[in-house]
Amino acid sequence: MATGIGVVVIGRNEGPRLERCLVSLIGSAQKVVYVDSGSTDNSVQMARKLGVEVVELDMTIPFTAARARNEGFARVQQLLPTMRYVQFVDGDCEVVGTWLHQAQVFLDARPDVAVVCGRRRERFPQRSIYNFLCDREWDTPVGEAKACGGDALMRADAFAAASGYRADLIAGEEPELCVRLRASGWKVWRLGEEMTLHDAAMTRFKQWWQRSMRGGYAFAEGAFLHGAAPEQHWLRESRRAWFWGLGIPLAAVVASLLLGWFGLLLLLIYPVQVMRLARRGDGLPRENWLLAFFLVLGKFPEMVGQVKFLLSRIVGGKTALIEYK
Incomplete structure (x- = not known):
């Protein structure tokens, strides 16, 4: 003992x-x-x-x-x-x-x-x-x-x-x-x-989505509490969620309004990012591709979690526990 x-x-x-x-x-x-x-x-x-x-x-x-x-x-x-x-x-x-x-x-x-x-x-x-x-x-x-x-x-x-x-x-x-x-x-x-x-x-996919959304919420709250220098706690993770989860889709919409369907080609950055991450992986090829795919896809529920935290700050309430089980 x-x-x-x-x-x-x-x-x-x-x-x-x-x-x-x-x-x-x-x-x-x-x-x-x-x-x-x-x-x-x-x-x-x-x-x-x-x-x-x-x-x-x-x-x-x-x-x-x-x-x-x-x-x-x-x-x-x-x-x-x-x-x-x-x-x-x-x-x-x-x-x-x-x-x-x-x-x-x-x-x-x-x-x-x-x-x-x-x-x-x-x-x-x-x-x-x-x-x-x-x-x-x-x-x-x-x-x-x-x-x-x-x-x-x-x-x-x-x-x-x-x-x-x-x-x-x-x-x-x-x-x-x-x-x-x-x-x-x-x-x-x-x-x-x-x-x-x-x-x-x-x-189930829904469980993974909920867990990733909870992670995004945690990133947002962590950055809110300790995002200032020198710690910059979870500031980079929060910015990535906004960039990949919302910034690029909005940019694609704006581009399509200006350029027509050609603007949607901007969304090709997602498969390119998956390919880039998969090539950097150190595991088996299939595992690298799966990890890369879900890493990129995960930015969307993380962005939702960021929004949930932002809304909780605006309305002054507290978000209920985000559970995946």
């Missing part, structure tokens, strides 16, 4: 995925807390049967994953006052048995690092193109990084000093926290070790 480590698991209606997640953690950390956000299956009962502490969120308050993680941290801190590190993990992930020890050893040796994460993989990348896209998305460079994902081991004191996640963010809360931690002098690190097996369970 890794000493001084608490774990916060969040989830809703994850069923067998949650059970697999919790079983992978029992006996590996001193305290595991599961935060449930209104499950209608047996998630709560199953977690308690496994001996895991459960926090049931008040669902009359707007839900965000950030809020769930914050409440989980507060609870595990109460139960384990000596906690030095906290592992955050999504309920659809199984934690690799060696991860907590390896991550703890790294943080013990690197007092300048506040967050460490490892390799997240998809459990079933072959089941759909959308699962495969997720698996490739998780494959990021090792070493010092700007941000982590939902699965990461953090220093409890650094997390508390930063006041945790911004509970009002509906997406992108982990990179936003990392921006603030790095601004305080901390470092974020990604190791090459296996960390978690994730089950995206994406089998």
Whole structure:
């Protein structure tokens, strides 16, 4: 058992995925807390049967994953006052048995690092193109990084000093926290070790579209919060969404009004971009083409997410959680 480590698991209606997640953690950390956000299956009962502490969120308050993680941290801190590190993990992930020890050893040796994460993989990348896209998305460079994902081991004191996640963010809360931690002098690190097996369970185009739209919303909000120099957080991603998702189509419409159907030839820039990205890929040819195609196509739902954020700023409201499961 890794000493001084608490774990916060969040989830809703994850069923067998949650059970697999919790079983992978029992006996590996001193305290595991599961935060449930209104499950209608047996998630709560199953977690308690496994001996895991459960926090049931008040669902009359707007839900965000950030809020769930914050409440989980507060609870595990109460139960384990000596906690030095906290592992955050999504309920659809199984934690690799060696991860907590390896991550703890790294943080013990690197007092300048506040967050460490490892390799997240998809459990079933072959089941759909959308699962495969997720698996490739998780494959990021090792070493010092700007941000982590939902699965990461953090220093409890650094997390508390930063006041945790911004509970009002509906997406992108982990990179936003990392921006603030790095601004305080901390470092974020990604190791090459296996960390978690994730089950995206994406089998439909609509799920991929919703997830991409949520990403666009996160890009917009991140740029709004931290887009100024020197950070320029997600500013480039936001500009790309507007350029490819709206700028080029509008330019093609204007060109067609001036030049007739010849103006629509401007849309050929999309297949050219797909070809350019595919040729730059380092995988198998078929994989490179699929990745390139969806990377370009993804700019349209990302642009929709950007618009949703913009409208929320104009009307002064808050967009409801964008879910894909």
